[in-house]
Structure formats: C-alpha cells, structure tokens
Amino acid sequence: MxxxxxxxxxxxxxxxxxxxxxxxxxxxxxxxxxxxxxxxxxxxxxxxxxxxxxxxxxxxxxxxxxxxxxxxxxxxxxxxxxxxxxxxxxxxxxxxxxxxxxxxxxxxxxxxxxxxxxxxxxxxxxxxxxxxxxxxxxxxxxELDQFAKMEDATRYAEKSVSSLLYLSLECFGVKEDAADEAASFAGAGIGLTTALRGTPIRLTKGEVPIPAELLRSGFSRTSLMNSVVGEGTMSEADAKNFQEAVEQVAVTA
Structure with a gap:
C-alpha cells in the first residue's frame, strides 16, 4: 500500500x-x-x-x-x-x-x-x-424549538434527509429523476419518523417535534416537558391531543 x-x-x-x-x-x-x-x-x-x-x-x-x-x-x-x-x-x-x-x-x-x-x-x-x-x-x-406547520416539518425532513439520499444515489452512479423523486418521499418519511422516535429526548432539551398547528389552543408545553422527566402530569385533554398529533405526524410520514 x-x-x-x-x-x-x-x-x-x-x-x-x-x-x-x-x-x-x-x-x-x-x-x-x-x-x-x-x-x-x-x-x-x-x-x-x-x-x-x-x-x-x-x-x-x-x-x-x-x-x-x-x-x-x-x-x-x-x-x-x-x-x-x-x-x-x-x-x-x-x-x-x-x-x-x-x-x-x-x-x-x-x-x-x-x-x-x-x-x-x-x-x-x-x-x-x-x-x-x-x-x-x-x-x-x-434556533427552532418547534415547527409551526406540518408542511414546515416535512420540508425540513426532505431537506435534511432526502439530500443525503440523493448523494448516496450518486455514489452508485444514479442520477435519475425517478430515483430522486422516490428519495424525496422516502427522506421526508424517514425524517418525520426520526423526529417522532426522538420525541422524549427532544422534550428534555426544550424542543417539541410536533408542529404547533396540531396542538390545541392552550396546550401546555410546560406540562408536557415536565411529564417526560417525571415532575408532573399532563391534563387529560392535552394528553389526548398530543397522542392524536403524534398519530397525525406518523400518518404523514
């Protein structure tokens, strides 16, 4: 060598x-x-x-x-x-x-x-x-701790994950529109799924990976974050809303 x-x-x-x-x-x-x-x-x-x-x-x-x-x-x-x-x-x-x-x-x-x-x-x-x-x-x-809209979260996922998939395809010598389109959808899905998987950790850092538009008016971020570290509980309404929001992100992914 x-x-x-x-x-x-x-x-x-x-x-x-x-x-x-x-x-x-x-x-x-x-x-x-x-x-x-x-x-x-x-x-x-x-x-x-x-x-x-x-x-x-x-x-x-x-x-x-x-x-x-x-x-x-x-x-x-x-x-x-x-x-x-x-x-x-x-x-x-x-x-x-x-x-x-x-x-x-x-x-x-x-x-x-x-x-x-x-x-x-x-x-x-x-x-x-x-x-x-x-x-x-x-x-x-x-400086972002929460996306305002679902489309913002999806756009970030595509930009941060799909771009890596595009580059990986190029390592294989693949530069085709059809492949890039598939990578675009796959990257957005992977990015959103990764955000969901990291929810407990992100919450301990003051970040909410669920878009604000999916959470009801008056939703308590403080209660959500405290519940993760065992320092409190969420109201029944907030807990139900948060579960539904997580499901919505999962469906989008």
Whole structure:
C-alpha cells in the first residue's frame, strides 16, 4: 500500500469512527465498493447534526453564554462547513473578503472528513447543491424549538434527509429523476419518523417535534416537558391531543 492509499485508509477510518458513535450499523450492508463513499457522507452529516447537539451538552447546567452569543458561535461553525464546501469545489474566497478569515478556510484541510469528502467528490462528482442543502437545513434548525406547520416539518425532513439520499444515489452512479423523486418521499418519511422516535429526548432539551398547528389552543408545553422527566402530569385533554398529533405526524410520514 503506497502513501496515498495509507492516507485514504486513515481518512476513511476517521469517518467510520465518527458515524460509529451515532449508528454502529450504518452502511454495513452497502456494497463493499460503495461503503467508503457512504461512510464519508454519513460522517459529514453527523458532524453537521452534532453542531447543535454539542451546544446542548455544553449548556446542561450553566453555560454563561447568552442565547445570541451561542447562536452566533453555532452559525460560525456551520459557516466553516460552507467555506469547506467552497474549498472542496475549488472556489476561492472573494477578493474583498476579510484577510483575517483566510486561516479559517485553510484550516478546513486539517479535517479528515473534509479531505475524505474531497476525494469522494473527485471520484463521484457529487452535486454541490445537495451538500449545501444539508448545511442550510441545520442552520435553519439552530434556533427552532418547534415547527409551526406540518408542511414546515416535512420540508425540513426532505431537506435534511432526502439530500443525503440523493448523494448516496450518486455514489452508485444514479442520477435519475425517478430515483430522486422516490428519495424525496422516502427522506421526508424517514425524517418525520426520526423526529417522532426522538420525541422524549427532544422534550428534555426544550424542543417539541410536533408542529404547533396540531396542538390545541392552550396546550401546555410546560406540562408536557415536565411529564417526560417525571415532575408532573399532563391534563387529560392535552394528553389526548398530543397522542392524536403524534398519530397525525406518523400518518404523514
């Protein structure tokens, strides 16, 4: 194995370790020749998802950060990923850009996931728009604790999950409208189902994965969140409404 192959193997190992933390069975049934590309994409997606999650972990207890300061820090992290995508596709910074930010762009190549993603793109010619949609979806989610409408939740699911499916199809060399349409519906369904599965955890973080329009006027979010940690109970009306709302999301998925 030559030096280049050693580097590629090391990058792949880093990506596999990154997704193993979140889903140890991820991609194990994929064809051998596609696994490495799939692992890199999933590692990239896991890194994006972790931006908000790491913030939640750091802020358990007391953080000392204001909401605005924390949001700006998260936005900068996602902007770093946007800059990394530009670097991967060979796009230089605009001439008027702040020179003090140059090191941030250069630093992207220190990330094994960015370097691995560069190699995948070189081999598979990934659609840049899909990578950027993954970042956009996470950026939209930074300050959001509940979607207003069902269509908003569905749109987010499509953007954050279907985009990953589109990229996975491209790793197989599939770029067809029919396949993308199927991936669009599948991604929306997977995204909504994942939101439902994570309901107990999201509630402990102050987030309600059920769209507000499905909950009755006067629904007590506080009672809902307290009931999850065993510090209270919901009213009978709220409990019935919440169950019906969950069923509605499941039907939509």
């Amino acid at each position: 030559n030096t280049l192959e050693n580097v590629a193997a090391l990058l792949l190992t880093c990506c596999f370790f990154s997704i193993f933390v979140f889903d140890e069975d991820c991609g194990l049934l994929m064809p051998q020749e596609i696994q490495k590309h799939f692992f890199v994409l999933r590692a990239f997606n896991a890194e994006l998802a972790s931006v908000k999650e790491v913030h939640h972990i750091r802020n358990q207890g007391s953080s000392g950060q204001t909401g605005t300061t924390a949001t700006v820090a998260l936005q900068l992290r996602l902007q770093w990923w946007n800059d990394s995508i530009r670097q991967i596709y060979g796009e230089e910074k605009q001439s008027g850009a702040d020179p003090s930010l140059a090191n941030l762009s250069i630093s992207c190549w220190e990330s094994p996931i960015v370097r691995a993603l560069y190699h995948v793109n070189s081999e598979k010619n990934l659609t840049r728009r899909f990578l950027e949609r993954l970042i956009d979806a996470r950026e939209h989610d930074l």
